[in-house]
Amino acid sequence: MADVARHPRIELHTLATVEAASGSVGNFKVKIRQKPRYVDVDACTACGDCAKVCPVLLPNEFEAGLMTKRAIHQLFPQAVPAAYVIDMDHCLGTNPIACGKCAEACGVHCIDYDDQEKVFEVEVGTIIVATGQDVMDPTPFEEYGYTRYENVLTSLEFERLISPLGPTLGHLIKLSDRTLPKTVAFIQCVGSRCDDGRGKPYCSNICCMNTIKDSLLIRDHWPDVEVKIFYIDIRAFGKGFEDMYKRSKAAGAKYIRGIPGEVMEDPETKELILHVENGDTGRLEEHRAEMVILSVGMEAPADMRKLQTILNLQKTPDGFYLEAHPKLLPVDAATKGVFFAGTAEGPKDVKDSVTQASAAAARALRLMAEGKVHIPAITSTIDEDLCKFCEVCAKACPYGAITVDRKTKKPAVVAEAACAGCGTCGAECATGAITMKHFTDEQIIAQVDAMLADRPEEKIVVFACNWCSYAGGDFAGVSRLQYPPTMRLVRTMCSGRVDKKFVLHAFAKGAPVVLVSGCHYVDCHYIDANRWTQKRVERLWDQLERKGIRPERLQLEWISSAEGAKFQTVMEAIEKIRRTVTPEEIEHTKKVLEKNLLEVPILV
Amino acid sequence: MIQKMGDGLGERVGVFVCECGMNISDTVDVEAVREFAETLPGVVHASVNKYTCSEPGQQQIKETIREKNLDRIVVAACTPRMHEPTFRACAEEAGLNPYLVEMANIREHCSWVHTKEKAAATEKAKDLVRMAVARGRYLEPQTEMESPVIRRALVVGGGVAGIQASLDLADSGIDVVLVEKQSTLGGVMAQLDKTFPTMDCPT
Ligand SMILES: Cc1cc2nc3c(=O)[nH]c(=O)nc-3n(C[C@H](O)[C@H](O)[C@H](O)COP(=O)(O)OP(=O)(O)OC[C@H]3O[C@@H](n4cnc5c(N)ncnc54)[C@H](O)[C@@H]3O)c2cc1C
């Protein structure tokens, strides 16, 4: 921490958050809002004379509320920057009957009650988002008696309790009578792996190991204290973790498979009673402990939304940030030039947080070391005259590369450096204002027309995305998997590019069957562009049905690059469908969809 | 309505059909495909090569581009996921914009998957070439652009992850602006007593 404050290349702003951002990879302009500290960071010597005279007592959040702080305070002795700060919401200094005691006590005159909020702009090439986690609040789990019973604590409170720098200087005591507990019980998965809506469905990743760590610390320092751990299963998957788990057991910690349904307190002795169904024996058991620690998990920070909107970042259903690709781009955000580090992306321990931070730094460095970004040729372009400011493209773009303003009627603008070239915007734009370079409407329709020029009834039109389905076809080829020779592939970068009008045009030209294929949902190479494909195909099915065309003639399949066998199966299944399509049906379709025929100069 | 781009429709397309040793020609009648290609509108050259991606194969493409003043080329061979970069580079060396190259995948998507249906495979290969020529004529030259990257990074959040990222960048000579919403760095880790698995102090 101190290295950061000392580093000549690091400009540290505390009490500061991101207020707004514009620009794109390579050149972001970011507005930062910094709250006043009321203490001059450079002048303050952190002597603490000010806090000694401050009359206001407040709970110290760093000590999980187990200690107090003054209105002027330093959260903990090693805080960086090493300077005090005034909590102005509670300071009496600006009240009519001014207090002003701390300013009087300060020998170096570093306190300024008139300090103002600052808003300033920085220009940066890359951004690393390391906004971390919130520790879960166990209050919704009323059955554990947290806040009702003094001796029920969270694992974070316990961390402070046994810290040599914490409220008890590291003495393990019960809060009810300040004596050493005879038994400490840990309840695992509080708030995690919870499907009833009070907590989160995922595993928080660190709490099993944290409890194992605490059990070792207790058995080591206070060998007379019994440790009981109530768990669903122990997740000790990391390097060295299993060994620690074994040591904890060897040190005498008792592991009981089962989560207590309730914690009750003996009002006189303050002893806590836990009822649990032991999963190993199947018997109902009663356990007693003098202290219960709720092993709470992590969740995405409550105030994440603001930064998410400013930088156009995506979240997973868990609430944490979504990486650009779960395997191949694990620290990149969808917004180019933005990277994730640490628990902002998902629950993880310190080692993984640090590993990811170094990876994020390397990814950012890669752009900055070269000093330039290559803007790929395949991007979208806008015809301003055709744009009707409907904002559909801006919504469809998984990268937030398009800005439109419906209110001021400002036509869409593409930040080419941010565009990844999936073409979803082009498919969604109803006015034809968007052209996808190298995958234009004309180029694609010319291909369809060429395919269907002779005996269209014998052909199956397949739109295949470059990364998965087309590659799946390649894999079928490499594996020599045989399938009927009726299908012809039209390659697009993403299935999101497959415009409704391409499909209708193909049917109007006499195609018996059309297949739209893309990557499996989570594998989409353009974040979630294939969700637009899905919605579009669903709408097309309705439309075809209304027009009396069998919706089965339009197929949608997700095929990955490794699924050569699936590619083969799908092709065989679709050939079967083709054989059911009668010449009368095709004629009927051609007539019904006549208006959907597109004009491209005939080249075939 | 559909978007039209430019007006430079390809009028001098060259088609290069590959045998890929016998990988293609065992199943597909490449000579028939070549003859068919010659009949397509806009095509001024069609030839067959044993290994189009080989040095002599590429040489032939380059020479033909120059001699016949080709404005688009279509290579009917393997998947573009394999050799599109090869043929783009080849076109560029002959003075043709690399984005004026189109491929017809008559190997992975044709000869290898219809080995027992030679006639049908040949018909399919013809279609694939016809599709590639049709699309190819509409291709437009493209340029890959560059834009500068400011050598300064913003790190949002000063927990252990933000600290590590900032130090790594700063130590690599990059200026870092680190923004932390609390009054101190540290995040959750600063609150921990000892940390697993090594049981050392975090700060
Ligand atoms: C009880 C408990 C015990 C644990 N024990 C261990 C252990 O023993 N070993 C281990 O390896 N791991 C342990 N962990 C996990 C460890 O705490 C995390 O892996 C680590 O703290 C993650 O660091 P981080 O930087 O990603 O997030 P954080 O520590 O949450 O830091 C994020 C920082 O970003 C700041 N911030 C957030 N939003 C903004 C914003 N919009 N603008 C500016 N700043 C912002 C926050 O104020 C915070 O300082 C434990 C976790 C808990 C809860």
Ligand code: SF4
């Ligand atoms: S790490 Fe252990 S305690 Fe935490 S949620 Fe996962 S299983 Fe439960």
